[in-house]
Amino acid sequence: MNGNDVTSDQVIAKLVGMGFEFSDITDAIKAVGPSLDNAIEFILNDARTNNAGASTASLCLSDSKVPGKRATSSLQSSCRMRQQNITEHLNLAPTPKRSKVRVLCNESTNQTNSLTVRAEGLEVSLTMDTSLNHCPQSFMGPSYCKDEEIMGFDWENKVKNLLQKHFGFSSLKGFQKEVLAAWLANQDCLVLAATGSGKSLCFQVPALLSGKVVVVISPLISLMHDQCLKLAKHGISACFLGSGQIDKSVEQKAMTGSYSIIYVCPETILRLIKPLQSLAESRGIALFAIDEVHCVSKWGHDFRPDYRRLSVLREKFSADNLKFLKSDIPLMALTATATIRVREDILKSLCMSMGSKVIITSFFRPNLRFSVKHSRTSSLSSYEKDFDELIGLYTKRKKSCQKLIPQDTINSSRDSCTTSNGRTFGQDEMCQNIVNDTDDSDSSDDDETSEKDAVGLWVDNGLTSRHEKELSVQFLEDDFDKVQEADDLDVSCGAFCGQSTLNFKNCGTPDSRKLLTKAEKKPAIHYGTLPEGPTIIYVPTRKETLSLAKFLSRFGVKAAAYNAKLPKSHLRQVHKEFHEDVLQVVVATIAFGMGIDKSNVRRIIHYGWPQSLEAYYQEAGRAGRDGKLADCVLYANLSRVPTLLPSQRSEEQTKQAYKMLSDCYRYGMKTSICRAKMLVEYFGEEFTQERCLFTFIFTLLLLLFLFIFCSLLETYISDVFVSQNQTFAASDLIWWRGLARMLQDRGFIREGDDMSRVQLRFPEATDSGLRFLKSTESEQAFDAYLEADMLLSMNSRKSYSSFSEWGKGWADPEIRRQRLERRALRKPRKRKSRKNQQNLSTVRGRLSAKLSKLSK
Ligand SMILES: Nc1ncnc2c1ncn2[C@@H]1O[C@H](COP(=O)(O)OP(=O)(O)OP(=O)(O)O)[C@@H](O)[C@H]1O
Numbered sequence: 001m002n003g004n005d006v007t008s009d010q011v012i013a014k015l016v017g018m019g020f021e022f023s024d025i026t027d028a029i030k031a032v033g034p035s036l037d038n039a040i041e042f043i044l045n046d047a048r049t050n051n052a053g054a055s056t057a058s059l060c061l062s063d064s065k066v067p068g069k070r071a072t073s074s075l076q077s078s079c080r081m082r083q084q085n086i087t088e089h090l091n092l093a094p095t096p097k098r099s100k101v102r103v104l105c106n107e108s109t110n111q112t113n114s115l116t117v118r119a120e121g122l123e124v125s126l127t128m129d130t131s132l133n134h135c136p137q138s139f140m141g142p143s144y145c146k147d148e149e150i151m152g153f154d155w156e157n158k159v160k161n162l163l164q165k166h167f168g169f170s171s172l173k174g175f176q177k178e179v180l181a182a183w184l185a186n187q188d189c190l191v192l193a194a195t196g197s198g199k200s201l202c203f204q205v206p207a208l209l210s211g212k213v214v215v216v217i218s219p220l221i222s223l224m225h226d227q228c229l230k231l232a233k234h235g236i237s238a239c240f241l242g243s244g245q246i247d248k249s250v251e252q253k254a255m256t257g258s259y260s261i262i263y264v265c266p267e268t269i270l271r272l273i274k275p276l277q278s279l280a281e282s283r284g285i286a287l288f289a290i291d292e293v294h295c296v297s298k299w300g301h302d303f304r305p306d307y308r309r310l311s312v313l314r315e316k317f318s319a320d321n322l323k324f325l326k327s328d329i330p331l332m333a334l335t336a337t338a339t340i341r342v343r344e345d346i347l348k349s350l351c352m353s354m355g356s357k358v359i360i361t362s363f364f365r366p367n368l369r370f371s372v373k374h375s376r377t378s379s380l381s382s383y384e385k386d387f388d389e390l391i392g393l394y395t396k397r398k399k400s401c402q403k404l405i406p407q408d409t410i411n412s413s414r415d416s417c418t419t420s421n422g423r424t425f426g427q428d429e430m431c432q433n434i435v436n437d438t439d440d441s442d443s444s445d446d447d448e449t450s451e452k453d454a455v456g457l458w459v460d461n462g463l464t465s466r467h468e469k470e471l472s473v474q475f476l477e478d479d480f481d482k483v484q485e486a487d488d489l490d491v492s493c494g495a496f497c498g499q500s501t502l503n504f505k506n507c508g509t510p511d512s513r514k515l516l517t518k519a520e521k522k523p524a525i526h527y528g529t530l531p532e533g534p535t536i537i538y539v540p541t542r543k544e545t546l547s548l549a550k551f552l553s554r555f556g557v558k559a560a561a562y563n564a565k566l567p568k569s570h571l572r573q574v575h576k577e578f579h580e581d582v583l584q585v586v587v588a589t590i591a592f593g594m595g596i597d598k599s600n601v602r603r604i605i606h607y608g609w610p611q612s613l614e615a616y617y618q619e620a621g622r623a624g625r626d627g628k629l630a631d632c633v634l635y636a637n638l639s640r641v642p643t644l645l646p647s648q649r650s651e652e653q654t655k656q657a658y659k660m661l662s663d664c665y666r667y668g669m670k671t672s673i674c675r676a677k678m679l680v681e682y683f684g685e686e687f688t689q690e691r692c693l694f695t696f697i698f699t700l701l702l703l704l705f706l707f708i709f710c711s712l713l714e715t716y717i718s719d720v721f722v723s724q725n726q727t728f729a730a731s732d733l734i735w736w737r738g739l740a741r742m743l744q745d746r747g748f749i750r751e752g753d754d755m756s757r758v759q760l761r762f763p764e765a766t767d768s769g770l771r772f773l774k775s776t777e778s779e780q781a782f783d784a785y786l787e788a789d790m791l792l793s794m795n796s797r798k799s800y801s802s803f804s805e806w807g808k809g810w811a812d813p814e815i816r817r818q819r820l821e822r823r824a825l826r827k828p829r830k831r832k833s834r835k836n837q838q839n840l841s842t843v844r845g846r847l848s849a850k851l852s853k854l855s856k
């Protein structure tokens with residue numbers, strides 16, 4: 001968009017979409033006029049200028065090494081430029097506008113040298129490790145080697161040598177060996193292995209081993225770009241082909257076999273079937289690898305329709321279709337997050353052969369410490385509480401003796417010293433952690449436990465209640481930030497030349513590799529405060545990426561915002577500086593997800609409910625890839641039911657989306673089992689670990705619940721439950737919600753209508769619930785683990801007398817009769833009430849019917 005051709009309204013709309021504050025936007029437009037680029041620059045630089053005292057913090061990665069100066073924004077220059085191509089992107093030679101950024105790059109890459117690469121018909125300079133010499137004349141990979149030769153050899157030894165030579169690894173991991181064996185046997189293969197376990201090597205080694213080309217289908221440009229850069233460092237020539245590439249020279253070279261590995265997005269490969277068939281005949285194609293293959297499935301969390309069309313690969317590259325092939329070119333599909341249903345969908349949708357091998361490794365990441373904390377999130381007071389420790393960590397502020405003071409005001413308020421709120425990051429908690437941080441001051445919402453609220457106790461996705469309105473802002477305004485197309489960075493196509501004899505001693509980051517190898521043998525798990533290391537904070541809205549990054553920057557943390565609507569040049573810069581450890585914190589939406597392979601990320605914080613456990617585990621998996629301890633903390637409002645992100649879904653997909661969100665919610669609430677166990681079991685893995693902590697006996701409450709909400713066996717119940725049970729007296733709506741989930745998990749109750757919801761709304765007894773009630777078993781105590789919201793509600797010192805009295809009243813048959821009568825006579829409320837009344841498939845309808853029976 002040309003900033004000069006638009007109206008203020010258009011600029012405002014764009015900026016709101018990016019997540020900027022309205023007041024910031026209007027200030028910017030007042031100052032610079034209706035120019036999008038200038039307004040962005042103004043806002044981001046203004047945030048920085050405000051942060052005069054914070055020497056290095058920057059919301060948008062301006063030149064942080066020039067304190068106090070208005071930044072010469074990389075954004076400014078790049079926003080105004082046309083989209084860069086890869087050669088420009090890699091070429092760090094200065095141009096006047098970008099000089100400051102470049103100084104920074106040069107400083108941080110003083111170990112590097114220039115490598116001349118020929119790409120897109122140009123000679124460009126690529127910053128590389130000092131160990132790399134000039135690129136060989138040819139782009140060809142290792143010498144061609146026929147199938148028979150590979151099979152005939154002791155391939156494991158050959159691979160070992162190649163690994164040592166190119167990557168500096170001593171051996172393959174067990175699952176990598178299995179995958180390679182499947183490939184050598186020409187089998188299609190589905191690989192499910194944890195994030196950071198080394199799936200890429202499974203498809204990279206075949207290129208080295210066979211000398212043929214490996215074609216990798218990958219969902220994002222940033223991901224392809226990073227992998228190509230790494231391969232180049234490891235001496236393997238690679239390129240990536242994006243959807244918007246105009247210059248066809250890299251593509252042409254790729255199709256004539258100039259690169260050992262071709263990364264391509266699903267949209268592009270569908271266009272390249274014919275040239276790839278020719279390539280299969282000339283240099284040969286070793287395999288098609290479909291990375292992040294969960295994108296194939298509508299039941300997964302990152303569905304991309306074009307992934308489904310990859311089924312043509314099986315047909316177009318089969319021996320039946322291409323007579324020169326001895327056997328079908330194998331498909332290798334890889335992901336870290338696929339439930340059993342998604343796996344089946346992948347195999348079917350890609351038409352993988354009947355004899356496909358499915359290789360599953362443990363999803364367990366022993367060095368990741370999972371915890372859940374209660375927070376109302378999204379407000380300044382929550383930021384102050386929740387990020388106090390993090391700010392202290394990065395700014396070396398001493399805990400509990402220095403107030404959280406923005407850097408720009410620190411000089412004027414040095415003597416005001418209050419204690420921090422005592423929250424800690426990285427508590428010793430492997431299995432679970434609920435911080436009962438109920439904030440009395442803002443709990444009024446939950447106090448309103450009138451009969452009306454209790455009837456609508458299970459807030460679902462309904463669109464009517466005030467709570468729900470508030471909840472909806474917790475999520476992305478739309479699902480633009482989801483992976484929808486490959487084009488996520490302003491680099492669309494690129495050639496990377498590998499250097500053939502790479503010396504391990506000099507290449508890459510040997511330290512991290514050593515650590516990885518060590519960690520693989522014996523994960524280092526300590527329980528204590530983590531060292532600094534980089535942090536990624538996932539927030540649900542684009543707006544919050546900006547507000548939280550701004551907040552952290554004000555306290556001197558080097559933080560930047562990342563969301564799909566920010567200028568691509570900014571996003572590229574964030575990627576780069578995050579990888580170079582210039583940034584300490586990236587505050588991002590889900591757009592900053594797949595493919596972030598940075599070894600030393602120490603903390604992944606989710607600030608608000610994720611939409612699925614798949615997405616959560618995928619994002620959390622960015623932490624601790626060096627095998628060292630890392631924290632994965634979910635901050636969520638445990639007293640509220642999360643709502644679904646608005647999106648275009650079929651009815652079936654909506655059901656599935658609710659199921660996924662509901663599973664995620666239940667993950668947050670569970671206190672009874674190890675969180676890691678819950679996560680890996682979600683992906684269908686058996687996990688044996690001692691159960692831990694709380695035991696609670698709740699027979700009476702269980703019966704009470706069934707009695708009240710399922711309208712059953714009134715005489716039987718009234719004998720049992722009218723006790724002045726203390727726990728009951730101290731419970732509230734939130735508590736009952738937890739109990740409902742527990743009973744649902746045990747199969748005693750279910751949702752009374754056909755709607756999909758995160759939380760039960762119209763519970764009704766199942767056959768097994770009824771059987772249970774009538775059996776002698778129901779007299780015995782149950783051991784149960786209280787869920788997080790139950791603990792939370794019990795810990796808050798509110799009096800829930802109104803609800804308790806209300807609840808107790810139901811036990812008295814007369815009160816109960818009167819209430820039912822009142823309810824049935826009540827004027828039907830809008831929508832739901834009208835619909836539900838007299839409808840025997842709903843609780844309201846059944847209650848009404850029961851009332852007629854009672855009054856006879
Ligand atoms: N055999 C091995 N020995 C030691 N380290 C290895 C081995 N194989 C891979 N690695 C390292 O593991 C790290 C993670 O690898 P990779 O990016 O392939 O993970 P991934 O399984 O694809 O993760 P994700 O699901 O997040 O994409 C890399 O830095 C890689 O160098």
Ligand SMILES: [Mg+2]
Nearest residue numbers: 199200291595
């Ligand atoms: Mg990967």
